[in-house]
Amino acid sequence: MKRDRDLRDLVKLYSDEMKPVPTGGKKLPDGSVLEVVRNDVTSKVELLHWEDGESAISAEFFCGGKRYVPSHEAVHLKWLPSGASSYLSTRDLFEELQAFIVLGLNASSESATQLAHFCLASFFGDVIALF
Amino acid sequence: MLSGDSMGAASLLRLLGCITYHALLLADCATNSTAYELRPTRLILQADSRVDALLAPLQFPGFAISARGLRQVSGAVALYVGDFELRSRHLEAALFFPVPPTLRFFSPQDELRNALKINELQNRLLQYRLQNLNAVMVSDFDVPTLSGSSRVVAQMLGQCIVDAPGCQGRVANLLQSRDEESRVERSSGLDAVIIEALVVLCHEQRPSVHLGEVAEIANALLTRNEEVLKLKPRKVSAIMKKMGLISCRLDSGGRGIYLLREQCALIHRLGSHYGVASLVQGLPGCPHCRDK
Numbered sequence: 001m002k003r004d005r006d007l008r009d010l011v012k013l014y015s016d017e018m019k020p021v022p023t024g025g026k027k028l029p030d031g032s033v034l035e036v037v038r039n040d041v042t043s044k045v046e047l048l049h050w051e052d053g054e055s056a057i058s059a060e061f062f063c064g065g066k067r068y069v070p071s072h073e074a075v076h077l078k079w080l081p082s083g084a085s086s087y088l089s090t091r092d093l094f095e096e097l098q099a100f101i102v103l104g105l106n107a108s109s110e111s112a113t114q115l116a117h118f119c120l121a122s123f124f125g126d127v128i129a130l131f
Numbered sequence: 132m133l134s135g136d137s138m139g140a141a142s143l144l145r146l147l148g149c150i151t152y153h154a155l156l157l158a159d160c161a162t163n164s165t166a167y168e169l170r171p172t173r174l175i176l177q178a179d180s181r182v183d184a185l186l187a188p189l190q191f192p193g194f195a196i197s198a199r200g201l202r203q204v205s206g207a208v209a210l211y212v213g214d215f216e217l218r219s220r221h222l223e224a225a226l227f228f229p230v231p232p233t234l235r236f237f238s239p240q241d242e243l244r245n246a247l248k249i250n251e252l253q254n255r256l257l258q259y260r261l262q263n264l265n266a267v268m269v270s271d272f273d274v275p276t277l278s279g280s281s282r283v284v285a286q287m288l289g290q291c292i293v294d295a296p297g298c299q300g301r302v303a304n305l306l307q308s309r310d311e312e313s314r315v316e317r318s319s320g321l322d323a324v325i326i327e328a329l330v331v332l333c334h335e336q337r338p339s340v341h342l343g344e345v346a347e348i349a350n351a352l353l354t355r356n357e358e359v360l361k362l363k364p365r366k367v368s369a370i371m372k373k374m375g376l377i378s379c380r381l382d383s384g385g386r387g388i389y390l391l392r393e394q395c396a397l398i399h400r401l402g403s404h405y406g407v408a409s410l411v412q413g414l415p416g417c418p419h420c421r422d423k
C-alpha cells in the first residue's frame with residue numbers, strides 16, 4: 001500500500017515538474033537567458049537559449065527542473081527575431097537603425113537619432129524605466 | 132510621448148513596431164491582457180483616462196498592478212497623446228517627440244517589402260540585448276550637467292548604449308534644449324520664488340522664520356518679476372510642505388520653520404534644483420553655498 005502511494009507521489013511530483021512553464025523570455029537562475037524567436041522556415045514560435053555567448057534554438061528548454069515553452073501570447077507579436085546574429089559594433093547597429101528610420105519615414109537625422117535610442121532602449125525595458 | 136500629426140504618429144508607431152522589442156501595436160492601453168509576460172513594447176495609438184492611471188506601473192519597473200493577482204507591466208511605451216490631456220505627474224519623466232506633418236507614410240506594404248531587413252535588424256538587436264544585458268544592468272551612465280527629468284531620461288537612454296562613447300555622449304545633446312526649457316519653467320514657478328526667499332533668510336543667519344516673513348519676501352520677489360499675485364502664509368506653508376519643509380508653531384507670532392543646519396542645507400539643495408540666481412555665485416562664507 002505504502003509503496004503504491006510513494007509511487008503515486010513520485011509520479012505526481014515528476015508530472016508537476018514537467019508541466020510546461022510558458023515564458024516570453026527570462027533570465028534563468030544559472031545566468032543563462034531564454035528569448036522567444038520565430039522559426040523563419042516553419043513560422044513556429046520557439047525558444048532561444050543564450051549562455052556564455054552561445055545560442056541554441058529549440059521548442060522547449062529544461063533548466064532547474066523546469067520545462068520552459070514559448071508563451072502562447074507570442075503568436076500576437078508580428079515581428080520576432082529568428083535568432084541572434086552579429087551586430088558588428090554598437091555604432092554600426094545604431095547607424096543601421098537610424099538609416100532604417102530615415103528611409104522609412106523621411107525623418108530628420110535628429111528625429112532618427114532620438115527614435116533609434118528609443119528602439120535600442122526598448123530591448124532593455126525589463127531593466128530600465130522608459131517612457 | 133508623441134504629439135502632433137495623427138497620420139504621422141500612426142506611421143511612426145508602425146515603423147517602431149518593426150524594430151522594437153516584442154512590439155504590440157495597440158489602440159488602447161490593454162494591460163489587462165495576458166501579454167504582460169512578453170514584456171512588450173506598447174505602441175499605443177490613442178491615449179485615454181486609463182493611461183493616466185497606468186503611467187507609473189508602465190514606467191517604473193518593480194511597481195505592480197493588482198489585476199487577477201499582482202502583475203508587473205513595466206516596459207517601453209510609445210504613446211500618441213493627440214488632444215487628450217494627461218494629468219499624471221509621472222509624465223515628467225517621459226521623452227517627448229512632436230511628430231512633424233512632413234513624415235513619409237510608412238504603410239503595411241512598406242513593412243512587407245522590408246521584411247528581410249526587419250528580420251536582420253531584429254536578430255542583431257536580440258544579440259545586442261543578450262550580449263549587453265549585464266552591462267546595461269550595472270551601467271552608471273549619467274549626465275550631471277543636466278537636471279531633473281532630463282537627467283533621468285539621459286541616464287535611461289545612455290545606459291542602453293554599450294561600447295560606443297560617441298553615441299552615448301550625444302544623448303546629452305538630445306536633451307539639452309528640453310533641460311533649458313524646464314530650468315526656465317522651474318525657476319519662474321512659485322516653488323522657486325519661495326525657495327529663493329528662504330535662501331535670503333538662511334543667508335541672514337536667522338535661527339527661525341515665520342511664514343508671514345517668507346510670504347513677504349516671496350511677494351517682493353514676485354513684484355520684481357512683474358507678477359500681481361500675492362502669496363498668503365497658508366499657501367506658502369502648503370508649497371513648503373510639498374518640498375519637505377514642514378512648518379510648526381514657533382511662538383505667539385504663529386507658524387514658521389527653524390533654520391537649523393539641516394534645513395539650510397535642504398533649502399540650498401532645492402535652490403540649486405530650481406536654479407535660484409543668488410546661488411550661482413553663492414554667498415562668501417556660507418558653508419552650504421560652498422558645499423553645493
Ligand SMILES: [Zn+2]
Nearest residue numbers: 414417419420
Ligand atoms: Zn548659502
